[in-house]
Amino acid sequence: MTARQRRLAVVVAVLLTVGVAAALVLYALRSEIVFFRTPTQVLAGEAPVGQAFRLGGLVEEGSVQRDGLQVRFAITDTAQRVSVVYQGLLPDLFREGQGVVAQGRLDAQGLFHAQQVLAKHDENYMPPEASEAVSRAVRSSVEEGAR
Incomplete structure (x- = not known):
């Protein structure tokens, strides 16, 4: 794996983690929205x-x-x-x-x-x-x- 591929993998992993965290927060707050x-x-x-x-x-x-x-x-x-x-x-x-x-x-x-x-x-x-x-x-x- 080249350095460029590793950086791309890290960026994709960070974006995926942030996306999942945001989805979980929004799902948890869904029941609290009035x-x-x-x-x-x-x-x-x-x-x-x-x-x-x-x-x-x-x-x-x-x-x-x-x-x-x-x-x-x-x-x-x-x-x-x-x-x-x-x-x-x-x-x-x-x-x-x-x-x-x-x-x-x-x-x-x-x-x-x-x-x-x-x-x-x-x-x-x-x-x-x-x-x-x-x-x-x-x-x-x-x-x-x-x-």
Whole structure:
């Protein structure tokens, strides 16, 4: 084996090792990636049933029902709504009409089971994805109304 062939073999071995390591890291992180969805996307079938994702929008007015630590409410993007059930203490800033992001899983009946609920931290903040989704929904409903 010449020196050139040995260098080529070493380079190929290093590239192969780095490729395998990167593939293993990406495979391990695959289960930890959580995507953001809006109620319109969920009802359009874009959200995976039984897999974790984040649902964001506004807490629908008049939808909050408390039964001990269990809370039922609806998240809306002003065009569609998704019912949510959560077991636990809600953030202090959680209230109707405010922005919220819930992380959890959708069941086969379309009920979102939240494991975590995050409320916006002041009246001017909404997660960028939720703000964009609400803006899109408002624009599409205005366009439909104009037809």
